[in-house]
Amino acid sequence: MMSMKSPRLIILTFLPFLLLVVQISSFNLNLHQSSGAVNSAVKTRIDTRIATRIATSSSSTVLHAGFGKPSELPPNVKLSNDAVTNAFLKMLPPSQTKSTSLASIPPLNYRGVIATKPIKKGTPIISIPYTLAVDLGTESLDPIPPALHLKSLIESSAVDKRYVSVLPSSTSPDYSNLYSSWPSTSRSSLNWCHLESSRESFIERLPEPEDMYYVFLVTSRVLTVQDPEGRGRKLLIPYLDMCNHDEKSTHVLTGVAGEGGMLKVVAGKDVKVGEEITIRYGGGEEGVDEFLRDYGFDPGERGGYERFGRRVAREVKMGLNSRGGLREEERRQIRESLKVPGGGEVIEKIKREVGKVLDEIDGW
Structure with missing residues (x-):
C-alpha cells in the first residue's frame, strides 16, 4: 500500500495488512452454514434498527401490489429509480x-433492499442464480489473490458492467472509511510491525496502492459459498450483497456455488411492506475487530472501537519490546501522525483509542 524502498528505514503499516492477513475470519464466512454473509461496509455505518423502525412507521407512498389491493411505503423511503439502478435491476431475474x-x-439516505410486498416467513426473499455471481475461486485467508483476479475480470469486461456500475467507487466515503485506504499521513499513525523478521515477507506481498480498492471490494462484499464438492468458493453476488447488516436479523442465507445453484436470503420472519431486508454479516463478540477493519462500523454496542484500539496498541508494544525501544525521532513521528485529520469518523475513533493506550506505554 505504501512504497517501501528501504524496509530498515520505514515501519510497515500495521492495520491494513497485518490484520487483513492474520485476522481475516470475516473473509472466510460460510454462506451455506448461514454463519455470515458479507456486504460492502459501505452500506451501513448507522444502526439499521433505527432505519427499520422508520421504515415500518406511518406510510403514504402507494405501490401496486396486485389483487386490487395497494401497498404503501413510508413517505421518507424513496425507491431508487435512476438509470444506473434500473439497468442493474434488469440484469436480475424478473421475479x-x-x-x-x-x-x-433515511435518515442518512444509504442504499438498501426493502420489501415492496408482504413476505411470509420461510419464503425466499432474494434468489440469485449462481451464474450471475462473480466467482473468484477457492482461495482462502489471503484476500490479495482474489482481489487481483477481480481487478483482471473487471478490466477485461468479464464482469457485467451494469453490476460494476453500482459497486462503490474508489472515491466513495465508504472506501475512505476503511483502514486499507487511509491517506499515507493517517496510515503512518500505526506504522509498526511487531516482528522485524516478518517485515520483508509482508512487503513482498503487498499490492500496489491502486489495487487496494479491489482488496476493499473483496473483504467487504465477498461471500464464501460451498460448491457441490464442499469447497468454499469466493463469490460476489449481485443484489444480495446490497443487504445491510443487522445483528438481530433472523433471515437465513443459503445456497450452492455450482451449476443450477441458487443463492438465497430466506425470510426468518414475516416481513412488512417498507421493511428493510437486512442480514447478519457474521461476527459475534470476537468478530468486532474484523467488522471495524472490513466494514468500517461497529456491529454492536460493545465498545468495539476501544477493544480494537487496545489490541493494536498491544501489538505496537510487542514491537517496541522486540526492538529494544524506538528512537526519540520515531516516537515523535508516530505521535504527530496520530494528530493528522482525515480518513473518516471510524478512523478518527480508532486513532483516539490507540492514542489513549500508547499513553500508558512506558517510555512514551
Whole structure:
C-alpha cells in the first residue's frame, strides 16, 4: 500500500495488512452454514434498527401490489429509480424485483433492499442464480489473490458492467472509511510491525496502492459459498450483497456455488411492506475487530472501537519490546501522525483509542 524502498528505514503499516492477513475470519464466512454473509461496509455505518423502525412507521407512498389491493411505503423511503439502478435491476431475474427493490433509506439516505410486498416467513426473499455471481475461486485467508483476479475480470469486461456500475467507487466515503485506504499521513499513525523478521515477507506481498480498492471490494462484499464438492468458493453476488447488516436479523442465507445453484436470503420472519431486508454479516463478540477493519462500523454496542484500539496498541508494544525501544525521532513521528485529520469518523475513533493506550506505554 505504501512504497517501501528501504524496509530498515520505514515501519510497515500495521492495520491494513497485518490484520487483513492474520485476522481475516470475516473473509472466510460460510454462506451455506448461514454463519455470515458479507456486504460492502459501505452500506451501513448507522444502526439499521433505527432505519427499520422508520421504515415500518406511518406510510403514504402507494405501490401496486396486485389483487386490487395497494401497498404503501413510508413517505421518507424513496425507491431508487435512476438509470444506473434500473439497468442493474434488469440484469436480475424478473421475479426478483416483484417483492423487493433498492431504496434510499433515511435518515442518512444509504442504499438498501426493502420489501415492496408482504413476505411470509420461510419464503425466499432474494434468489440469485449462481451464474450471475462473480466467482473468484477457492482461495482462502489471503484476500490479495482474489482481489487481483477481480481487478483482471473487471478490466477485461468479464464482469457485467451494469453490476460494476453500482459497486462503490474508489472515491466513495465508504472506501475512505476503511483502514486499507487511509491517506499515507493517517496510515503512518500505526506504522509498526511487531516482528522485524516478518517485515520483508509482508512487503513482498503487498499490492500496489491502486489495487487496494479491489482488496476493499473483496473483504467487504465477498461471500464464501460451498460448491457441490464442499469447497468454499469466493463469490460476489449481485443484489444480495446490497443487504445491510443487522445483528438481530433472523433471515437465513443459503445456497450452492455450482451449476443450477441458487443463492438465497430466506425470510426468518414475516416481513412488512417498507421493511428493510437486512442480514447478519457474521461476527459475534470476537468478530468486532474484523467488522471495524472490513466494514468500517461497529456491529454492536460493545465498545468495539476501544477493544480494537487496545489490541493494536498491544501489538505496537510487542514491537517496541522486540526492538529494544524506538528512537526519540520515531516516537515523535508516530505521535504527530496520530494528530493528522482525515480518513473518516471510524478512523478518527480508532486513532483516539490507540492514542489513549500508547499513553500508558512506558517510555512514551
